[in-house]
Amino acid sequence: MNSDLLTVSNLGVDFLTGGRTINAVQKVDFSVREKEVVGLVGESGCGKSVSCMAILRILGETAKTTGSIRYKGTELLDLSESGIRKIRGKEIAMIFQDPVTSLNPVKKIGSQLIEIIQLHSRLSSDSARKKAVSLLEQVGIANPADRLKDYPHQLSGGLCQRVMIAMALAGDPNILIADEPTTALDVTVQAQILSLLKRLNRERGMATILITHDLGVIAENVERVFVLYAGLVVEEAPVDVLFKKPAHPYTQGLLKSLPRMTDDKERPLVPIEGVVPSPENRPSGCCFQPRCSRSTEICLKKQPLLESLGSGDHKAACFHAEI
Amino acid sequence: MHITYFLGKIARALFTMVLVVTFVFVVLRATGDPAQAMLPEDATQQDIEHFRSMWGLDKPLYEQYGVYWLNILKGNFGQSYRDRRPVTDIMAERLPKTVYLMTLSIVFAVIIAIPMGVKAALNRNTFIDRFTMGTAVFGFSMPNFFLGILLILLFSVKLKILPSSGSDSWKHIILPLLTTGLAYIGSYSRFTRSSMLSVLNKPYIRTAIAGGLSRNRVIYGHALPNAAIPVITIIGATVGRIIAGSIVIETVFAWPGVGRLLVTSVGARDLSVVQAIVMLLSITIVTANLIVDILYGILDPRIRTKKGGV
The missing domain is CATH 1.10.3720.10 (MetI-like)
Structure with missing residues (x-):
């Protein structure tokens, strides 16, 4: 088994706004091994994007991050501003949900890409341009030399996401964080982008963290899954285990609410009753307890910890986890 | 860049300037008589008429307007009544x-x-x-x-x-x-x-x-x-x-x-x-x-x- 490249433990993120503190991430633990694709899944507001932005420390000054984020043994939270800048893009790169607005509208694709290439490699502008063309080629863009002269608004969403991926590859990073990379794109383009990410992972041996709310995307693309709920990791499992034997009632609920091709048409889709508690109104004890059919007295009092369920790779944070 | 975009802009700009010049021309003549402002209070009727014919103010307004534009196109913005020098100077x-x-x-x-x-x-x-x-x-x-x-x-x-x-x-x-x-x-x-x-x-x-x-x-x-x-x-x-x-x-x-x-x-x-x-x-x-x-x-x-x- 490969060793851990990135270990996030006990991560907490608070936002201080207008004199109030909002807790976006309570306690998140996950790890990424070399060349591995992991998935972070959960509803909007569960803290999956915030957790990943905390890794690169790009949450802004209102965010207060606690816990530990270790990359190749270095504690990222302790690094100086210039120290973390050497990690960004070079060791760990990130792409975002809305590719069109994630590119600078007043600069050409070429100048944005070349700027990042030169930042990480000290190439001359001529060689940087050549590298830009080759990167665009690698992410499957036709006529790459012409595209360098385009502005983001002249490209489709899918093309912009490919450009974003090319920019992410510019520093030759060890980890790519893809934050809902296909949510803003239509379905056919979505599949192309996901297969591109898969291919890059295979060819470059670049570990990938895929953030999504879409279990279908998780099933087809990742090796290990972390399920987040209300700022907590509630279940961790290899992807096949998660879909075959989900242990946490929340994961089970998510899977029951998912339609399948093979389903009996009569089987109703079962929604999870209730709503995700907002950070200000989290319930006592287990965060999922008000929506859980298995909840008992202990669930009202204590937040269960993420614990191993027999095999080391399958963990759940539930007093009544099904093994 | 779209050439029609800029030609349109320039045409609109020229049109605005024509309107402004016309407006100023009319308003200045409609609100008072330069002969009275320029000449002393005890000026005779003859002096006033002489002043008016000297500067073309006795002609009908449309004729003054036509002459004014013609001069502008020639680069002549007229003479100052007060300094008796070309406005351009x-x-x-x-x-x-x-x-x-x-x-x-x-x-x-x-x-x-x-x-x-x-x-x-x-x-x-x-x-x-x-x-x-x-x-x-x-x-x-x-x-x-x-x-x-x-x-x-x-x-x-x-x-x-x-x-x-x-x-x-x-x-x-x-x-x-x-x-x-x-x-x-x-x-x-x-x-x-x-x-x-x-x-x-x-x-x-x-x-x-x-x-x-x-x-x-x-x-x-x-x-x-x-x-x-x-x-x-x-x-x-x-x-x-x-x-x-x-x-x-x-x-x-x-x-x-x-x-x-x-x-x-x-x-x-x-x-x-x-x-x-x-x-x-x-x-x-x-x-x-x-x-x-x-x-x-x-x-x-x-x-x-x-x-x-x-």
Whole structure:
């Protein structure tokens, strides 16, 4: 088994706004091994994007991050501003949900890409341009030399996401964080982008963290899954285990609410009753307890910890986890 | 860039100027008689008629209008009734003074206001922000003539270190420059701040930071070019108003430019001079707007591809 490249433990993120503190991430633990694709899944507001932005420390000054984020043994939270800048893009790169607005509208694709290439490699502008063309080629863009002269608004969403991926590859990073990379794109383009990410992972041996709310995307693309709920990791499992034997009632609920091709048409889709508690109104004890059919007295009092369920790779944070 | 987009803009600009000239021509003639303003009160009827026929004022209005346009096209803006000199000569003397003062004020304001606005935006809601924005509000809410007089009182009357009127040395420009500059600094820096604040939250700024760029590169290379677009509009508006904006300041500091000339010429109903200045005034506004439109196209590639634009 490969060793851990990135270990996030006990991560907490608070936002201080207008004199109030909002807790976006309570306690998140996950790890990424070399060349591995992991998935972070959960509803909007569960803290999956915030957790990943905390890794690169790009949450802004209102965010207060606690816990530990270790990359190749270095504690990222302790690094100086210039120290973390050497990690960004070079060791760990990130792409975002809305590719069109994630590119600078007043600069050409070429100048944005070349700027990042030169930042990480000290190439001359001529060689940087050549590298830009080759990167665009690698992410499957036709006529790459012409595209360098385009502005983001002249490209489709899918093309912009490919450009974003090319920019992410510019520093030759060890980890790519893809934050809902296909949510803003239509379905056919979505599949192309996901297969591109898969291919890059295979060819470059670049570990990938895929953030999504879409279990279908998780099933087809990742090796290990972390399920987040209300700022907590509630279940961790290899992807096949998660879909075959989900242990946490929340994961089970998510899977029951998912339609399948093979389903009996009569089987109703079962929604999870209730709503995700907002950070200000989290319930006592287990965060999922008000929506859980298995909840008992202990669930009202204590937040269960993420614990191993027999095999080391399958963990759940539930007093009544099904093994 | 779309050539039709710019031809359309230029045609519209020319049309605006024709309208302005016509309007000024009609209004000046409809509101009073230059013969009465120019000649002494005891002038005889004969003198008045002689004055009128000398300047063509006895002809029907449409004929005067036709002659006026014909002369303009020949580059002849008429004679000043008062100075008996061609208007173009008078303008050639006065205009450089105004352009010098106002351009320097704008450049001075841009150099100070843009870093100030950026600084305030980056330190939002801190002391730096409140202090700079407080100064800005003071700058643009203070009327020009009042601030000018206060500065004269302090530096010319009390401290006696700067002259209060005229344009003979570099010292003469300091007070008028400060007075106009401060007002411009006020509006430019507030625009820069608010524009920066809205840009700093944009996803592409997050991309730039996540890519590993330094703070300065993110701010000046990525945020400012986007934030500049609305700031350019406001700077363009003041550039367009250099003639109009010079009226008060030149009167306060007895600066011998076009603004002061306009005030004295209106009083004397010196029609040709007033017409020429108003025309110049509208040309500068229209041209500045045109330049702002073109700059938009350069700064924001999204505008260029929109057909026709607005």
